[in-house]
Amino acid sequence: MVRPLLFAALLAGASPVFAQAGAPLPDPNDQSDTFTIAAGGALIPDYEGSDDSEFMPFAAIRGRVSGFEFYMRETHLYVDLLRQPSSGMDFDFGPIVGVRLNRTGSVEDDFVDALPERDMAFEVGAFAGISFHGLTNPYDELSLRLDFKHDIGGAHGSSIISPNIDFGTPLSRRTYLGLSAGLDFVGDGWADYYYSVSPADSIASLLPVYEAEGGMKNWRLGALINQSITGDLTGGFSIFAGANYSHLSGDIADSPIVDLRGQRSQWQLAAGLAYTW
Template sequence: MRILLAAALSLGLASPAFAQDTAPAPVDTPPSTDPQGDFAIVGVGVGLLPDYEGSGDYSVSPVPAAIGQVSGYRFILAGNRVSVDLIKDGYGPTWDVQAGPIGVVNFNRNSRDAIDNPQVALLDERGTAIELGGYVGIGKTGVITSDYDRFSATVSYRYDVAGVHSSGILTPTVTYTTPLSTKALVGLFASAEFVERGYGRTYFSVTPAESARSGLPIYTAGGGFKNWGIGAVGMRSLTGDLTGGLQLVGGVVYRRLSGDFADSPLTRVGSPNQWIGALGLAYSF
């Protein structure tokens, strides 16, 4: 099962938002471990991220990631989020169902020092939101190119329990990954986010006091369709193959803000076009 999940680490390093699904085995590579055996793949990357949602400025940040299996249950740690699949899956070309808990630590605008834009830096800091929830999904291994390519679709919902924005986020995601050889693979994915009103008020609104201090116009954002995004990832073995050893992983994600979120003064002094890039190394054991 180690080779089934190796590609998902590249998804995690490229964009934690898209790292909930398992991944395919490389072509013509037999399983090297018990499908129900315990293992872990760990990685760390350097990510290029917007200073805040809607920012036109970017900063570099470390992005940790880990994927593994304990007693048949799979877990994924990708940057600021963690998820666990509580349904044990079969092995080989098959359909499988995914379901389990998900947690995200949201650092958006929790430090003025991390924001380059002088007007946005004058707005009130936000606390660190703790978003907890769950996800369900379905996947199919053996779709187009071989017995090992994979398509999956998931829907997650999480709610801020720390009282920062006190609202929920719904995220549908589709992912397709395919091996190119025993040493390389690529993946494509698309996602969208729908948020409740509290999210818009917290991260995209400008209060009268903030307007007087920053010069940005007063603005009240609501909820709804916040953004859509697409991305691509790749993974290449540096030692051994995708079943073990050292791998180079990387990816890029494009997200487009919409509605109240694109119209917000925070976005107007920034950009509705949001890019995320990452490059890192992973090792399995």
């Protein structure tokens, strides 16, 4: 099954248009240590390409220690090894480590459930990108990032490459908005492992034989809103909600697992509580 996007509360300052609210505005170049933990629930597809949904609890972390930032995206942890300079632009680079849980358990659709379960994939890789700060106010950030992940656990044994663009900005001292867009490209091994149907699998599931090849898997859009409830965005409790839309394409979308038993359009919805200190 697919696990949800792990919507952590994102660290941000306050918009300068709210300077009249009283307290001094935080330094947009502040690099002090901080940590956020978030937990909640999400409504997600039963598997990637399913037209059934399930509820799933989740947790996530995000923070900065000695100038080095770390955060979670879906079921993967990112660590940025480059400190943010005081200028309006910085480079991002670091490792990625995590797991992929697509179709690792039973699914609601009887035909797809008759196919062999897949092993958990242990993926490692790296990301690189560039971020621009202070485009609309001193606290916003526009990031262009390329992710590379490869399975080292012997599941799909292949790679995923994902170009991404993210924009985040505080709307006030207590409200933060994040927007994202991206593409995912997968190798032949990834496509074959999750979306091909062998002759033996066809007999068991009654789905037609199909051989999936790699390429562009999907495009996606996402949005996150974070609202502080016991202070401001730099500390205390907050509530958050997020939505992610993904549209499958290519051989993945044409697989009978998706085309006959699921759908190309995929929604993930999540909400929860976060605490920052």
